[in-house]
Amino acid sequence: MTHAPQPRPTACLALANGTLIYGRGFGATGEVVAELCFNTAMTGYQEIMTDPSYAGQVVTFTFPHIGNTGTCAEDDESADPVAAGMVVKWDPTEPSNWRNTQHLHDWLAQRGRIAIGGVDTRRLTRAIRQQGAPHVALAHDPDGNFDTDALIAKARGFAGLEGQDLAKDVTCAQSYRWDEMLWAWPDGYPRQTDPKHKVVAIDYGAKRNILRCLASAGCDITVLPATATAEEVLAHSPDGVFLSNGPGDPAATGVYAVPVIRDLLAANLPIFGICLGHQMLALALGAKTVKMGHGHHGANHPVKDYTTGKVEITSMNHGFAVDGQSLPDGVRETHVSLFDGSNCGIAVENRPVFSVQHHPEASPGPQDSFYLFERFVASMAQKETVS
Incomplete structure (x- = not known):
C-alpha cells in the first residue's frame, strides 16, 4: 500500500529559541521579523490586522475560523494592515458574508502581509503565555525553500518593542478633520453635522472607530500628528484633547x-486618553510603565470600574502597562483588570483628566465602555458651564 506524499510546507515560523513551526502560507510571499502575540477575539480579524497598535507584531489568532467572512473596506481601522503578519489554525475558507468584497488571501497579498495556516495555535499560545512574547521570523515561499538557520538568526537579531518609538511610523503625515460617525444600518457611516465640542485628537496610531465614537458623541475633531507641539494643539482652541492609542x-x-502632554495639563483642558495615550498621560503625571510578559490582546477582558463599582467586558490590545503602584498623589486608579490586577485606568483628582488602557470603541469587541466617550463630552460641557 502506497501513501500519497505529503505536500511540502510553504510557510515557516522561526522562534528566537530555535523552534521551527511549519505550515501553509497564504497572503504575500517573503519574510518578516517581529514580536509574536496572540489575540483571543472571535470576530474582527480585519480590524485587528489594521489596528496601528499592532505595528511590529505578528498576531496568532486563537479562534480557528479566520477568513470565513472575507474582508470589507468599511472595516479597516487604518488605510493598510499594520500588523506584520498572522498565524492561524485553519486555512481561510471561501467567504460567507453579504458584506464581503475580497478573499482574505487576496486582501493580505495585495497589502504585502504574510500569513501561515495549519498551525497548532493552542500549543503556540500556551508557549507565549508561559515564556512571554517571543521574537520571530515568518517566511512564505510557495516552493517551500527555507534557510532555517538564517530565519532563526533574524529572529534573534530582532531588537524587540521595548525602547521603540513606533508611533512615528503610523501617525498621520499632516493634520486633518474628521466627522464620520459610527456605522448605522442601512446607510453606513453618517456625518456629524451638529457637533457641540471642539476636540483635538493627537494621533499616535489612532483607530478610525475611536474617531467615529468621538464624532457620534458630538465632537468636532481635528487630528494632529504625534509630533504636534502644545502650541499647535492650543492654536485650535479646543474644548478638550484626546490622546490616541498606538504601538x-x-x-x-x-x-x-510627554512634555507636550504636561503643557496641555498646565492649560487645564479636559483630557481623555486610550491605550498608548493612557500610558503616556500616566508618564506625564509622574507614574511609570512596564513591559508585560505577553500583554492583553482580546475582546473578553473583564475590567472593574471603581468609579461605579461595575464590571465591564472590554477589548484590549497592549504589551505595556501603567505600574499602578507608581501613581503619584492626586492620581487615582479608576479601572483594574480582573484577569491579573493590572492597571486599566487613571484619573486626576478634581480635574477633568482621565484615561483607560482598554478600547471603548469596541472594534472588535463588546460595547460596555462607550460611556467613557460620553464622560469625556460631559467633562467638556461642565467646564464650558463653569467658564
Whole structure:
C-alpha cells in the first residue's frame, strides 16, 4: 500500500529559541521579523490586522475560523494592515458574508502581509503565555525553500518593542478633520453635522472607530500628528484633547510626547486618553510603565470600574502597562483588570483628566465602555458651564 506524499510546507515560523513551526502560507510571499502575540477575539480579524497598535507584531489568532467572512473596506481601522503578519489554525475558507468584497488571501497579498495556516495555535499560545512574547521570523515561499538557520538568526537579531518609538511610523503625515460617525444600518457611516465640542485628537496610531465614537458623541475633531507641539494643539482652541492609542514603548514615544502632554495639563483642558495615550498621560503625571510578559490582546477582558463599582467586558490590545503602584498623589486608579490586577485606568483628582488602557470603541469587541466617550463630552460641557 502506497501513501500519497505529503505536500511540502510553504510557510515557516522561526522562534528566537530555535523552534521551527511549519505550515501553509497564504497572503504575500517573503519574510518578516517581529514580536509574536496572540489575540483571543472571535470576530474582527480585519480590524485587528489594521489596528496601528499592532505595528511590529505578528498576531496568532486563537479562534480557528479566520477568513470565513472575507474582508470589507468599511472595516479597516487604518488605510493598510499594520500588523506584520498572522498565524492561524485553519486555512481561510471561501467567504460567507453579504458584506464581503475580497478573499482574505487576496486582501493580505495585495497589502504585502504574510500569513501561515495549519498551525497548532493552542500549543503556540500556551508557549507565549508561559515564556512571554517571543521574537520571530515568518517566511512564505510557495516552493517551500527555507534557510532555517538564517530565519532563526533574524529572529534573534530582532531588537524587540521595548525602547521603540513606533508611533512615528503610523501617525498621520499632516493634520486633518474628521466627522464620520459610527456605522448605522442601512446607510453606513453618517456625518456629524451638529457637533457641540471642539476636540483635538493627537494621533499616535489612532483607530478610525475611536474617531467615529468621538464624532457620534458630538465632537468636532481635528487630528494632529504625534509630533504636534502644545502650541499647535492650543492654536485650535479646543474644548478638550484626546490622546490616541498606538504601538511601541510609551517611554520611547514619551520622549517628545510627554512634555507636550504636561503643557496641555498646565492649560487645564479636559483630557481623555486610550491605550498608548493612557500610558503616556500616566508618564506625564509622574507614574511609570512596564513591559508585560505577553500583554492583553482580546475582546473578553473583564475590567472593574471603581468609579461605579461595575464590571465591564472590554477589548484590549497592549504589551505595556501603567505600574499602578507608581501613581503619584492626586492620581487615582479608576479601572483594574480582573484577569491579573493590572492597571486599566487613571484619573486626576478634581480635574477633568482621565484615561483607560482598554478600547471603548469596541472594534472588535463588546460595547460596555462607550460611556467613557460620553464622560469625556460631559467633562467638556461642565467646564464650558463653569467658564
